[in-house]
Amino acid sequence: MTMAAVLAFGTTSAAAFAQDDPTSTPSAPTETSTSQPPTSESAPPPTNVPAPLPAQAQQQDSVVGILYADKNANRQQDPGEAIFDAEVTLFGGENSSSHYVTSDADGKFVFRGLAPGVYHPAYVLPDGWIVHHTKTTGDLITVTANATTALTARAERPYSEQLKVTATLDHDSYRLPASATITLTLTNTTNRRINGVQARCDRKESPEALGRGPGWNALRANGVTLEAGEQRTMRIVEEIPQAAAYGKGVVTLDCDFAPSASWNTDGPTVREHATVTGSTGGYAMVLGEDRNADSRIDGDEAVKDVQVVLLDPKIGGKVANGTSGADGKIEFNGLEAGEYRAVVLGSWAFTDPGQQQVRITPQGGSEYRFLKYAKPVELHGAVKFDKPRYESHETVRLDLIITNSGGQTAESVRLTGSFDSLEISDEQLGDVRMEGPGVRIPAGESRTFSLSGRIHEFADGKLTVQGAIDHIGRPISDLIEYNGEVEVVQTTGDITGVIYVDRNHNKQQDPGEGAADAVVEGNGGVPYSYLKTTTDAEGRYSFKDVPSGRYWIDYTLADGWMVHSDGAPRQIxxxxxxPAQVTARADRPYYEAIEATLTLDQAVYAIGDDAKITIKLRNKSDYVVSGIQAACNRVADTDQLGEPMSAGWGDLRRETSGVTLNPGEVKTVVATEKVPAGARWTSRVRVYCDFAPNVADEVDFVSGEDWASVPGGFGSLKGRLAHDKNGNHEADPGETLPAARILLMTDREYGAIVADTVSDSAGNVRFDQVPPGAYWAEIDGPWKLTGESDNHVDVSADRVVSRDFFVVPNPRAAPSPDQHDGGGTRGALAKTGASVLGLGVVAVLLVAFGFGARIAGRRRTS
Structure with a gap:
């Protein structure tokens, strides 16, 4: 599959330095066929240095370079440091070809006649010398027509000779659930600084391995810097993965360390392991009929295609299921050690109830289970009302009776239909609610559920209660329904109310405060009705003979006055x-009185850090505002603070009486909360809160927010490019697009190009090591994406987003990125021509440019 390029900056001069060396551009080497290596006067001349061509036949020097071993680590070539007879290979170009030369006695090499394009150099050096990849520019070079690219390659000793790393786990064995404390010691054994040491753990992506947790963030992203001779000890706490208990029951730590560790693999390696218990990976159940009564299941006694479900004996929820093979065996892998209850589905049952009990040990094992024929579960539902007729405003009481007339116990019986016609809460339904664990109903028994609620809807003078019943093992085609019907008589009632504007803020109506000509709207009743009127000169209104039921009343007043909840329900x-009587007090909107700001104490955090939130409230008005509370993270985002609130929020918590502000008063509250793990997925932590008296029931409030970066997480995006000719929203054979370029941009119009790639022969594209965020996709060339939703892409850390990109012909093909005439950065970045650069580069560049921009532009709003 074609791999993607990320922010590569191609030029006519390139360098392959380690440790952020300055780029140097040597003069073109002089060709010679008589140069000798400095170590031997009698050595034969290098055979790979091409002889001079006649002037009319010479090709353009595409790349000229110098290769040297930086023996004194001064980052420049000195006498005696040239590397002779080293193999230098360039991969890439328009034809994805490879080209090979060797260096001469001065460490010089020349590539001629290369096709324009981006190339990746590789080196095979003597005596263990290595040209390391760099953190900021990678090692790609760009070849352009009629120009020469100069390349200086500095080799140094392997990082395994420059760094020493040790690691220990705090225990030799763990019992799940558990966390391991990893102690790392990193030592710089050289006499110079080493920048950006990173850890790359679990390159094999083993599910039982450590090295993925947020505690490793410092050794990702920018890495750590070690001064000459410095030794640094780090302690990382990481949760033991459940998978570590499967199979061999071992958790492993397998990491290597180096600057730019994603690319440089020659650093020191640590390997540790510990045993893990608490789960098992090998319990087998063999099912059959013991016809010869020898307490075994012989070959002809095994029963095939029997489905068994393992249930949690405490809550009854399904833990695992399996179907027996031709040998009667079902294997259950990866379950925690403990007690389970096995249930046979269909026309089979265990020969005795004791066989339902299953005990799984950390050592696994295998057991026989003997079967007999049994009548399957058969459920029926009936509805019985407490009287034959109701008035529409009354509370209806009924019994729902579920009976099992089958031969086996019905497990996890639940109601899948909602009571649309009645207002019945989940609390009444208990375990039989749709999301509940369900109840057991043995063969021949019934369960009665007594329910009550106000009428929500009825038709033609009849209330209908109906729904469906589910249980474990119910065939999809077997729909178990219940229904009941009862007569309903329509009733009506009246609503009267008054609205006043509380100009003196004493929370009572005084003469002259009636809100004239205010619009009053009501929604509700059974059947549903919409009501609308305006108030008279004294702020009064009424609705006569409206259908009984519950109504929500809304108000619209002139001059910005608003009716606040004051803690009272907004329904009658x-x-x-x-008549139902309503008094509504209106005052000025809260933004005129309250100013709120939220400030985080740092611009950058790591997962688990303490984030200090400073909340500052100011009363801008000339009257007292009391009962101010905060409601944060109402959308339940995993990267936000403030829900649940820590004790530091004090009287801003909704379970308190709130904060009171006198005119002109400022109050400051400081709360501290841990940066949540979900911040890794978006690379930022946020706090966003609404403030108002009785904020939970209020539609008028002021808001404050702030955010900070949480670097370290990366995600992936993969999919296919296709022209959906038949309109079935599938990438069918013959519809995928090979060799098409797709871009990810920070903004739809003028954003920076974060990554680009070219689809392979099957139309597949993939982006790896992409920082989390929202991006816009765009197709380069004579195609365009089919709609705005197809352009928008969300990338989260530690996740691979899979989606297909559907395109249609673009009659007016957009100019290529290097011709883009917009005012943003897109054109400049596109000119780099990066199409094959390893995606590890984006990790650093986006941190440097993206996070930096975030920090500079952090918002504190109110």
Missing amino acids: QVAPGP
């Missing part, structure tokens, strides 16, 4: 008899 109940 209408029934025959005295």
Whole structure:
């Protein structure tokens, strides 16, 4: 599959330095066929140095370079440091070809007549010398027509000779659930600084390995810097993965360390392991009929295609399931050691109830289970009302009776239909609610559920209650329904109300405060009704003979006045008899009185860090505002703070009476919370809160927010490019697009190109090591994506997003990126021509440019 390029900056001069060396551009080497290596006067001349061509036949020097071993680590070539007879290979170009030369006695090499394009150099050096990859520019070079690219390659000793790393685990064995404390000691054994030491753990991507947790963040991203001779000890706490208990029951730590560790693999390696218990990976159940009563299941006694479900004996939830093979065996892998209850589905059952009990040990094992024929579960539902007729405002009471007339116990019986016609809460339904664990109903028994609720809807004078019943093992085609019907008589009632504007803020209506000509709207009733009127000169209104039921009342006043909840429900109940009375107090919107700011104490955090949140509230008005509370992270994002609130939020918590602000008063609250693990997925942590009296029930509030970067996480995106000719939203054979370029950009119009790649012969594309965020995809060439939703891509850390990109012909093909005339950065970045660069580069560049921009532009709003 074609791999993607990320922010490569091609030029006519390149360098392959380690440790951020300055780029040097040597003069073109002089060709000679008589140069000798400095170590031997009698050595034969190098055979790979091409002889001079006649002037009319000479090709353009495409790449000229110098290769030297930096023996004194001064980052420049000195006498005696040239590397002779080293193999230098360039891969790439327009034809994805390879070209090979060797260096001469002065360490010089020449490539001629190369096709324009981006090339990747590789070196095979004597005596263990290595040209390391760099953190910021990689090692790609760009060849352009009628120009010469100069390349200086500095070799140094392997990082395994420059660094020493040791690692220990705090225990030799663990019992799940558990965490391991890893102690790392890194030592710089050289007399110079080493920048950006990173860890690359578990290159084999083993599920039982450590090295993925947030505690490793410092050794990802920019890495750590070690001064000459410095020794640094780090302690990392990481959760033992469940998979470590499977198979051999071992957790492993396998990491190598180097600057730019994704590319440089010659650094020191640590390998540790420990045993893990608490789960098993090898429990087998063999099912059959013991016809010869020898307490074994012989070959002809095995029963095939029997489905067995393992249940949690405490809550009854399904843990695992399997179907027996021709040998009657079902294997359950990866389950925690413990007690389970096995249930046979269909027309088979265990010969005795004791065989339902299953005990799985860390050592696994195998057991026989003997079967007999049994009548399957058969459920029926019936509805019984407590009286034959109701008025529409009354509470309906009923019994739902579920009976099992089958031959086996019904497991995890639940109701899958909702009571649309009645207002029945999940608390009443208990375990039989749709998301509940369900109940057991043995063969021949019934369960009765008594329910009550107000009528939500009825039709033609009838209330219908209906739904469906589910249980473990129910065939999809076997729909178990219940229904009941009862007569309903329509009733009506009245609503009267008054609205006043509380100009003196004493929370009571005074003369002259009636809100005239305010619009009042009501929604609700059974059947549903929409009501609308305006208030009279004294702010009064009424609705006569409206259907009984629950109504929500909304108000629209002139001059920005707003009706606040004051902690009272925003709904009323209408029934025959005295009118439902409503008093609504209006005052000024909260943004005129309250100013709120949120500030985080740092611009950058790591997962698990303490984030200090400073909340500052100011009363801008000339009256007291009381009962101010905070509601944070209402959308339940995993990268946000403030929900649940720590004790530091004090009276801003919703379970308190709130904060009171006198006119002009400023109050500051400081809360501390841990940066959540979910911040890794988006590379930032946020705090966003609304503030108002009774904020949970209020639609008027002021807001404050702030955010900070949490670097270290990366995600991947893969998919196919296709022209969906038949419109079935599938990438069918013959519809995929090979050799098409797709870009990821930070903004739809003028954003920077974060990554680009070219689809392979099957239309596949993939981006790896992409920082989390929202990006816009764009196709380069005579195609365009089919809609705005197809352009937008969200990337999260530690996840691979899979999606297909559907395109249609673009009658007016956009100019190529290097011709883009927009005012942003897209054109400049596209000119680099990067199409094959390893995606590890984006990790650093986006941190440097993206995170830096975030920090500079952090917002504190109110």
